[in-house]
Amino acid sequence: AEKLRKKIIEKTKKEVKEKLGGKEGHIVKAINMLEDLDLTFNMLFEAVRDWYSLHFPELFKLVKEPEKSLELIANLTTREQFSMENILRYYGNEALAKELEAKAKESTGAEISKENANQIKAIAKKVLEIKECREALSKMLEAEMLAEIPNLTKVAGAFLGAKLLRETKSLKRLAFLPSSTIQLIGAEKALFKHLRSGTKPPKHGMILQHPLMRKVKREHRGKMARALANKISIAAKADYFGKKDISSALIKELEEKAEKLK
Template sequence: MRLFTTWFGVFILDDEGQVFNKTLFPSNAGEIAVRLRAIDEGQILPEEEEIAGEGDLLVREKRLELLGDFVPFEEPVLEPEDFGFSQTLLSEAMVSLGRQKMKASSTPDEQILQAIRAIDDLTKTINLMSERLHEWHALNFPELEKLVPDAKYPEIIAEHGDRETIIKAGEVELEDSIGTDISPEDTEAIKKLASTLNATAKTKEEMETYVQARMQQVAKNTAHVAGPLIGARLISLAGGLDRLARLPSSTIQLLGAEKAMFKHIKDKAKPPKHGVLFQHPHVHRAPYWQRGKIARTMASKISIAAKVDRHGNRFIGDELQKELDARIKDIQRKYPNPPEKGRRKR
């Protein structure tokens, strides 16, 4: 038997992956968020302890080793809709989880750390709901996703619903569709999912605005050099502003590239040259042969900025940015062309 926990309940599965027993969580966003937070903190849920008393079990999470033998078995596919739970409820629970994490934080940089992780949670929820919306609405109007921008797709569905209404509203032009007709009840359900997706995306935007404002208060030098969101993500990856301020610049350069570094160590693959710093325009817009050098320079300036943010209250962001810009121009001047293939360094 295998013990498996999802966001909507705890399940005992037999060797064929069939549900042998289950304990569903309350259909309440706040209650689900409490359990998700406990899981994030490595706790064992009361529902897991209760259902695990039924015999020898296999578990796929380290935190559950007290309840059974740890074996990283393949994650089973359990659809929440089959058990009376909706994607809308998941969205509400993730928003509630983000709020709980922010309330529980005690220091300003921890607020930022939790907010960034909440943004990540919301991003996962948005991607999941978007995939579901595309698959569902494609039954009625499969051509729509190719006729409108991705950002406008859920907005059009939330406002108009089915294919005929969308075409009559003048949102797209199409003479014929291979989609099937759907009932008014189906249309309303799809519209509700699209509306929830739009609301979740708006919440994410508001969270990003919050992070940008908080970074100006807590780590204004880091925000100035790295950008507010990238700076916040570096704080999150480091485990806090104090930890970021103590890291060497070489480590800051590779924050977010842990998997690539592990692959380099294990399989002798090429070492990574940058982590989340690749998201910065200075790095990702640069030619590939300049990116590592620019990321190294940025990491050096961010290291200084973080130290000043942690131990002082001075603003030296303009000075650091000026030095960074000068160094980038120097790199562009010294390395205008890609290195010759097969040429060995001496």
């Protein structure tokens, strides 16, 4: 009984380590953190925009990029500071800077107290710091993945590759999955709905996030998803069984396939 207990414990330890051990575990935690940072950034940006719109609503109609509008708020803050000279320090579009200056002078927004302006300024700076953290983590994740699983990273992309690892729990499991299963990872709800109520079966899951999927015609997405799943499966096997980089050949075939399906 004691021998059996030890064997079970050892087997369990091995399985736990295999599932999300070492580098793979860090990759999954990093992609989770990236998604959390994106959600946090978007939520806080919306809050800053809602509050600052009371003072200068026209800013967000002219400046569409969240980071740029936050940078202007963090550095200029009140409408009185939106001179063309000041704007151009943080936003290099001369025509838009001129328009912003004009809108600041004739804004429909309300006046703002020094206390409120300082609070919005401080929060805008913190939100920008979150974005900086996100970008640094993104670079680290990609570098780590290229070092550990180069084929999967280059074929699927760092973010999609990390998400596939998260869903399958390990590189080993991903490498041994049939490509038809890889194709539908992330489409579990749609698949269950199909099985339960006879709706159309899903043609792809999170593989839809791959840049090449946006290059093909909508009616050809199923074919492109199959091709991608097949190459991702080959890439995962190449990484699991050795470190030979075969990604260039796989990417070339995928790009040729996408070209045919345009």
